[in-house]
Amino acid sequence: MDLRRRVTGIVLSFSVFAIPAAHGQGLTFALISKSLQDANFIAAARGCEQAASEDGNHCVHVGPKGAAHFRNQDLAIRHLLERDVDGMALSVTNGEYLARKSLAQVAERNIPLITFDSDLPDDLHSLRQAYVGPDNAEIGRQLGRIVNLFMDGGTLCLMSASPFDTNLNERLLGVRQALTGDPTPDEPGLLTGENGWTETGRCPWYNADDKSRAVTQVFTAYTYEHSDAIVSVGAWPLLDHNRLRSALAPFRDQLRSREKLFILATGGLRPQDTALMNEGLIQGFVSIDFEAMGRASYEVLKRLHEGRAVKEYWPTPVIPVLPGPASVSLDEPAPE
Template sequence: MVGRASIAHLASAATICTLIMLGFSAPAEGKNLKFSLISKDIEDINFINAWRGCSDAARRNGDECLHMGDTQIGYFRGQLEAINKAVALKVDGIAISVTNSAFIAKDGLPDALDRKIPVITFDSDLEPPDQPLRRTYIGPNNFGIGIRLARILKEKAPKGASICIMSGGRFDPNLNERIAGIRHELRRTPENPSLNSTPESAKSPLTGENGWTEDDRCPLYNKGDDNLGLSQFAQAVQNTTTDFIVPVGAWLLGDPERMAKIMAIHGPRAPQLVMATGTPSDEQDRLTRKGIIDGYVAIDFYRMGELVYQQMRNFATGENVIIAEETPLRIRMGGDIQVGENPM
């Protein structure tokens, strides 16, 4: 299996060559540069942390990193408006966490490239057909995050169980990759660890493979709305046939007290909770120690933001050096913490 990082590197290298041939020009030395970091949701703490990393790194060079986008209410249409605004501001680079690849690939990104503004993606990449529109991707291997979540599930239920996956939007590339990683890993067997699940089969819900099934009502999609996510969670925990609830993002932690109360109502009958999150808060770790959260895979968004700035600056100054560092992960199950390893 070709790793996502390798695919992204090859696509990025081809795109760089194309842009150079088209006459991409670097700014004059000594110019203070202005970059746009476009989030899925500018009020989301994870994206705020990514912007802080980008902004802090930019200030050290006398540059500026603007946080642009919309709340979850505007969703991908808000991203298109942010791209258009960034282009109008004549920024020196754009980084975007993609909500709907086809939508912004049709409108928005082509205009940025026409203006010779280097574009990269972070956290959530463009779909493969649209990847020539960006120079490279900075962030975690989202398929690998799904694999790590699945390994926590397998550790807790070696013979399989029933799960309910929670996600944001139906078109979010990174979240769909995490779901695919979960399904891929839970379908694998020791006898045939790499071939018994394909990208196509990973799109289909689990129906008993290795003892794993998905609730018919899931995945549950909240479009990045924390309140909707918590309401869906309150309904999901009432299903006595569900063993695990698996959010592939951190929406439930928008109100950790409410989440804990929902779990407490159902006590030992409540499903276990295994989730993907951003940088863990003290409250999140407290909930994990208490057993309310049974395991998580956490992404360092601040470091991601620093890497995003470094990459945008590289391209803006004509260096064309692709940063190889992957965003750090932290994996926790119960009291154990470990640094994420390559799951492939």
Template sequence: MMKQLRCALLTGAAILMATGVTALAQDNYRFALVPKAMNNPFFDLARDGCKAAEAEMEGVECYYIGPSEHTEQEQIQIIQDLITQGVDGIAVSPSNAPAAARALKAANDAGIPTMTWDADLLEQDKEVRATYVGTRNYDIGVNLAKLAQEMKPEGGSICLQSGGAAAANHNERLQGIRDTLSGEESAQPPGERLAGANGWTEVDGCPLFTDDDSAKAIQQMSDILNRYQDLDAFISTGAFTQWSDNAYRQAIQPYKEKLDSGELVVVVADTLPMQMQQLKDGLSHGQVGQRPYDMGYKSMQILKDLAEDKSVEDPIYTGLDVCTQENADTCLAQSQ
């Protein structure tokens, strides 16, 4: 009888231990943060925020993985691989919004919570992800346009430079620029091409699409400035033109007198360290910055809530910093 009781107690203890181990295992999460490209300093800041959350949150791993360079197909393949690996959640900055929506739906079908950051899905696909965390991208365009308007109140010739043609976030920024400069609200991104409204006209050959390639972006800018010697404004919806600091400086230096006089206005999205120094050195007139560190940090918190079946807000905006040469020392908000 004692032997049977001992066996029963041992069996019960084993069950409790196994249950405890299972519960512990369920509290350890591996969440993937997928950027558009890993050679982009903007996304490096998101990685840093993600890793900071990992250090602060017990049982959470930030798995930062993405294409080495901006490649839409590679990003989709990475998402598919993450599904196969069975990660506990996926946060992606979509390079190609429709393709990303299909990949995230497959993740949902596999029981994996998903969200977007930095860039979102198209309106008709947003139900696929639980939420979006990042910038209200239309507002980036609005603020870039306002900076140009302050220096060129009567308008002028302009070239717009964007990321990928299928990137929803950059198309929303283009729409914000065009709507603000024209004074007319367009139906959908990327907005209506500027053709004289409020004095603004987009030159032939623009908008430019960089595919987040810095060398390509700088060459595009150089070609346009050389082709249109009387161009009034150049606006870029991302940091790609400026994050290769030396190359940007060499490309823009021949136009320094025009920048100083205001004959040529250059405003660019993002406020990476090299961009802020360029602004202070008079090599741009304004920067509209996002908060990528916060995007990475908050993505881990959100995915943990989703993994634990908690509700989350949608969308979650992280704010903007609008910087000029006059306020460059004080315009940046403190991140997490």
């Protein structure tokens, strides 16, 4: 194979994304996710399309195939720019990179752009008209409050996907804020004894959206890092359910007695997720409503297309889920 054919093949392997053929009548908006295969983004796309179809419009799901990566997401946006769309909703991977690349072209063409799930960094907010989704720092604080229900201090391993994801970094910050009781907006470094919490040596761990790697990291954190608590700011370990159950088996008694903790943020809970919690292998979840996020994204894009004013922040539901009847509020105490 000559060099030209090889290069063409490489480009196509990144740029052939699931962009449907042009629809008939009505507006077409694009929901640009981090990965087309991620169940949470599939739920968001479903909510967006359901809301759009009620008005005779359409919401197409666009993004990289396989694991999330900002370069592949940038290529997906560039490919989308070859089509006529009436607005875009983007879950941001690496905001600095996207701003220099495809988002500059989006701005030049005056295409309405909002973010959902994961926002652009503060200094790039001018590139989008609104953010739709949860307060990601609050998701982290909710995760930290669940930890505080069961443990007063110890060793901690935080788990994430990538150091470039704005929303995930905000969740890591929120966990640390809740555990230390420090509400300051500046991101602290690794916990080294603050309020009794110390992050173990190789954490936070990044799994690059690899569910198998995430499960291996869970096992390693308990076995070799001697972590008392693991907090995953996303659902990656849950996606390899059978391996996760096997990885947690050696620690079953300690998890059930809450000598060790395993707490995660996720989308809608599946029966197998609830089963792990009911068995005592997971102590709690923070559940994020992605369908509601998709519906709200469509509503904001429609309003922008109509020339109507929109709020800069459109919050969507976040629900803490604990085993048994909820007996303790995870809300912050009211000011005295």
